[in-house]
Amino acid sequence: MAAKKTRSDAALHKELLRSMLLQRRFEEKVAEGYALGKIGGFCHLYIGQEATGTGVISMLRDDDYVITTYRDHGQALARGVTPRSVMAELFGRLDGCSRGKGGSMHLFDRHVNFLGGHGIVGGHIPIATGVGFAIKYRGGDQVIVCFMGEAAVNNGAFHESLNMAGLWKLPVIFVIENNKYGMGTAIERASSIKDLYRRGDTYSMPNGEVDGQDVFAVREAIAKAIERARADYVPTLLEVKTYRYTGHSMSDAVSGTYRTKEELEEYRKRDPINLLEAKMKEAGEITGDQIAALEKEIGAVVQDAWDFAEQSPEAPIEALYEDVLVETST
Amino acid sequence: MPVITYRDALNQALREEMHRDDRVFLMGEEVGVYNGAYKVSKGLLEEFGEMRVVDTPITELGFAGVGVGAAMVGLRPIVEFMTWNFALLAMDQIVNSAAKMLYTSGGQFNLPMVFRGPNGAALQLSAQHSQAWESWLAHIPGLKVVSPGTPYDAKGLLKSAIRDDNPVIVLEGEMLYNTKGEVPDQEFVVPLGVAELKREGDHCSIITSGKMVLVAMQAADQLAKEGIKIDVVDLRTIRPMDVKAITTSVRKTNRAVVLEEGWETCGIGAQMVDYIQRDCFDYLDSPVVRVHQADVPMPYAKGLERAAKPDLAKTIAAVKRVMYIEA
Numbered sequence: 004m005a006a007k008k009t010r011s012d013a014a015l016h017k018e019l020l021r022s023m024l025l026q027r028r029f030e031e032k033v034a035e036g037y038a039l040g041k042i043g044g045f046c047h048l049y050i051g052q053e054a055t056g057t058g059v060i061s062m063l064r065d066d067d068y069v070i071t072t073y074r075d076h077g078q079a080l081a082r083g084v085t086p087r088s089v090m091a092e093l094f095g096r097l098d099g100c101s102r103g104k105g106g107s108m109h110l111f112d113r114h115v116n117f118l119g120g121h122g123i124v125g126g127h128i129p130i131a132t133g134v135g136f137a138i139k140y141r142g143g144d145q146v147i148v149c150f151m152g153e154a155a156v157n158n159g160a161f162h163e164s165l166n167m168a169g170l171w172k173l174p175v176i177f178v179i180e181n182n183k184y185g186m187g188t189a190i191e192r193a194s195s196i197k198d199l200y201r202r203g204d205t206y207s208m209p210n211g212e213v214d215g216q217d218v219f220a221v222r223e224a225i226a227k228a229i230e231r232a233r234a235d236y237v238p239t240l241l242e243v244k245t246y247r248y249t250g251h252s253m254s255d256a257v258s259g260t261y262r263t264k265e266e267l268e269e270y271r272k273r274d275p276i277n278l279l280e281a282k283m284k285e286a287g288e289i290t291g292d293q294i295a296a297l298e299k300e301i302g303a304v305v306q307d308a309w310d311f312a313e314q315s316p317e318a319p320i321e322a323l324y325e326d327v328l329v330e331t332s333t
Numbered sequence: 334m335p336v337i338t339y340r341d342a343l344n345q346a347l348r349e350e351m352h353r354d355d356r357v358f359l360m361g362e363e364v365g366v367y368n369g370a371y372k373v374s375k376g377l378l379e380e381f382g383e384m385r386v387v388d389t390p391i392t393e394l395g396f397a398g399v400g401v402g403a404a405m406v407g408l409r410p411i412v413e414f415m416t417w418n419f420a421l422l423a424m425d426q427i428v429n430s431a432a433k434m435l436y437t438s439g440g441q442f443n444l445p446m447v448f449r450g451p452n453g454a455a456l457q458l459s460a461q462h463s464q465a466w467e468s469w470l471a472h473i474p475g476l477k478v479v480s481p482g483t484p485y486d487a488k489g490l491l492k493s494a495i496r497d498d499n500p501v502i503v504l505e506g507e508m509l510y511n512t513k514g515e516v517p518d519q520e521f522v523v524p525l526g527v528a529e530l531k532r533e534g535d536h537c538s539i540i541t542s543g544k545m546v547l548v549a550m551q552a553a554d555q556l557a558k559e560g561i562k563i564d565v566v567d568l569r570t571i572r573p574m575d576v577k578a579i580t581t582s583v584r585k586t587n588r589a590v591v592l593e594e595g596w597e598t599c600g601i602g603a604q605m606v607d608y609i610q611r612d613c614f615d616y617l618d619s620p621v622v623r624v625h626q627a628d629v630p631m632p633y634a635k636g637l638e639r640a641a642k643p644d645l646a647k648t649i650a651a652v653k654r655v656m657y658i659e660a
Contacts, residue, residue, distance in 0.1 A: 068406070102439030111438035118405060121431050129395045130430060133402020133410075140358070140408060142386055159426075163395025169391070223403060324442040327474050331498040 012022075013288040017297070019061060019218050020283065023053040023276050024301050032095060032305050035074065037253045041313075042093045046107045049077030051248035054275035055180050056081040058221025059148055060227055068116045068147040068162075070131045074247075075120030078150060079137055084112040086308035096315035104326065117230035124185075125151070125158035128177070132164040133244045135173030139236055141285035146174045146232040153242075154185025156199050165240065169206035176225065177203075177240045180215065182247040186206075187261035203240030213243030216275040219282075240333035246270040334517050340510040342390055342484035343373045345412065346491035349520075351381055351404070354523050357495055361413030361450075366525035371451060397423035397448065401430045401481045404444040404500075414450035417466045417504065423448075425657045431500040432475030442659035447494045449503035454543055454631055457638060465595035467543070468604075469573040470502045476524055478572040480504040482546030484514035486569055489523025497525060504571075506544035524607060525602070526570045528578035531596060534562025537652050538582040540605055541592040542568040545643065549592055552648040561652065571601060579605060580612040587618040588655040592648055597625045622651040 030050050036042040044250050049056065056078040059070060063082075068323055071078050092099025093107055100112045108122045118134065121127035131149030138145050155161050155178060167177045179199055183190055191197070203210025210233060213224040221243060228239035248267065250257050258264045283289040337345075351357050363370045365378040378386040382457060389396040393414060398411035411518055414420040420427065425449060425531075435443045441578040454463035456613035471478045477499055481487040487505065497620075529530045531546065532553045539549040546567045553563035583589045591602040602623040609621055627641040 099439070101437060101441070104439045105437040109437040113438075113441045113443050118442070119434075119442035121430070123425055126425055126429055127399070128400020129426060130402035130405065132395070133404070134400075134406050136399055137403040137408045138404045140403070160394055163392040164398070166390060167392065167395055167399060183507045198624065325518075326438075328477070328499045328598075329435060329440075329443040331496065 022057040026053045026112050030086045030304050037212045040153040042213045046253040047074040048249040052245045054218040055215045055243045058218040067145045068119040071150040073122045075110050079110040082117045083115045087311040090308035090312040093285035098315035125155040125160035128160050128164040135175035137267040150178050153181035153190050165206040168238040169208045172236040174236050175238045176228045179242045187253045188231045212242040215243035216273045247307045334515040339484045339487050342488035350495040356409045358385040359411045362415045387579045393422040397426035409445045411447045417452040432473045444500045445498045451507035453502035456506040459633040460630035468538040468601045478502040479570045480543035492522045525625045526573045528568045531567045533564035534564050536562045537588040538564040538586045539590045540566040541631035545592045584616045585614045589621045590651040592624045597628045619655045624651045
């Protein structure tokens with residue numbers, strides 16, 4: 004029902020497109036910044052997976068929560084962390100969303116309930132479960148979405164968390180972004196079962212799979228999960244089938260030893276942004292000129308973020324010892 | 334003043350703090366229906382219900398992370414480990430999540446939470462169940478670590494730990510749960526980061542914490558009969574360490590024994606010796622001597638276990654060594 008209604012809403016579709024395009028162009032700029040040495044450390048791009056971040060997050064309320072992995076730029080932007088503060092964080096500057104202390108893998112913004120990028124595979128899944136516990140403890144009707152890569156499903160933290168969420172009935176939506184590779188290891192070489200979502204059965208949790216390149220399909224699937232979680236504290240395991248175009252991180256070749264260029268090209272044919280644009284054009288919701296205008300607008304936003312980050316001050320050395328502990332107020 | 338056990342002192346602290354603040358909840362293995370593996374949480378399920386006294390599956394990594402998540406959004410979890418030996422499975426959550434969340438988020442997410450449970454060796458539990466983890470935990474910036482040695486300190490420190498807005502590690506002593514001491518009826522807390530001079534003397538300092546406080550007090554009693562007066566410094570909090578209390582005592586006595594339950598290499602004692610040499614170099618009349626567990630996994634056999642543990646005889650021998658008294 005919800006999906007049918009939204010498909011007729013051209014303005015909404017444009018917002019989805021804007022969100023996905025922003026992630027794409029922003030990260031293309033990030034790659035440039037990395038090559039120029041303005042961004043350091045590990046840097047994992049989300050390019051190719053934008054329909055997942057946008058599809059899921061666009062269905063959430065402001066008071067819901069999002070937690071994710073180190074591949075977090077796209078989801079942070081989709082959630083409303085400002086492009087300026089994300090870019091400044093990547094530059095390691097004081098105006099970064101984590102004041103330059105976290106970097107690419109640790110974007111946080113409490114104003115939009117963005118509970119972080121986390122750097123240890125699976126480590127944030129128990130945390131998401133705890134947020135779900137807190138929601139239920141207070142009798143709230145929010146949900147938390149926990150994004151993870153498909154490689155995390157073989158990790159103890161995943162299983163321990165799903166067991167507790169299933170046992171205690173917590174409003175957690177576990178979203179596996181299956182981009183096929185855990186670094187360079189194909190999921191077939193790492194998981195004893197092919198359909199990862201079926202792991203939800205083990206924990207008496209509703210589960211399913213969805214095409215992660217189709218933003219509408221993602222929205223429809225997540226809507227059901229959200230409804231269950233809000234109404235009855237029922238968790239869900241949703242597997243989103245997607246693909247990353249870039250290497251695991253910036254230090255990894257695009258195709259490398261573990262996949263072929265042909266495979267990559269094949270997946271590019273179902274690019275989530277192209278698919279959305281095509282649907283919108285077909286429905287008469289947008290023209291080529293309007294897309295060009297949107298691109299221009301987004302290009303300016305990304306450039307503004309870059310300029311802002313460049314001008315943002317470096318953290319003073321005194322900041323080194325700040326934020327280790329807080330003063331206790333009580 | 335009422336005399337109660339260390340176990341009951343902890344129980345009172347939990348009960349009082351749960352009454353004081355409804356964001357405080359207890360979770361862990363066997364904390365509810367079973368009343369706690371060591372009965373520290375006795376009666377709490379009945380009093381507060383299953384949302385606030387949560388029996389978990391045996392899933393240390395998982396429930397430690399549940400605590401972290403709940404604390405991130407404003408609850409004040411107390412995570413009980415049946416023993417700290419089992420907490421190794423949760424170390425990723427303690428070190429990578431709890432200790433670092435505030436820093437990596439640039440000050441946005443502090444975690445008001447407690448990880449607690451018994452630490453160190455009991456009797457004949459052998460290698461996997463007889464380990465003292467204070468140096469591991471105190472190594473980590475972003476954590477506070479307390480190690481109470483008496484019922485009074487157990488209650489006062491646990492209450493402070495629960496009220497603290499940072500992650501606090503509480504290392505209890507399995508062998509201490511039945512020990513008794515005076516604990517006042519009226520409300521009190523023991524501040525974190527403040528040591529206590531448990532005994533005054535001017536011949537030698539023994540600096541210690543947790544379960545070893547009892548050993549230090551016994552050593553002081555026995556040495557007093559020989560006319561040797563000991564300053565017993567109970568750190569109470571291991572991180573942040575009350576360095577001033579250590580150096581004040583050593584500057585007075587000019588001799589020090591540092592006593593800890595854990596292993597020698599990179600132990601807490603090594604850190605104390607460093608503070609002493611930095612601040613008291615010209616005050617020392619002899620090298621500082623460390624007393625600690627033998628640098629081996631804990632054996633099962635009674636005789637070997639006794640030989641491995643730091644104890645009264647080893648502590649007295651160490652004091653005599655720093656005083657150049659022939660044994």
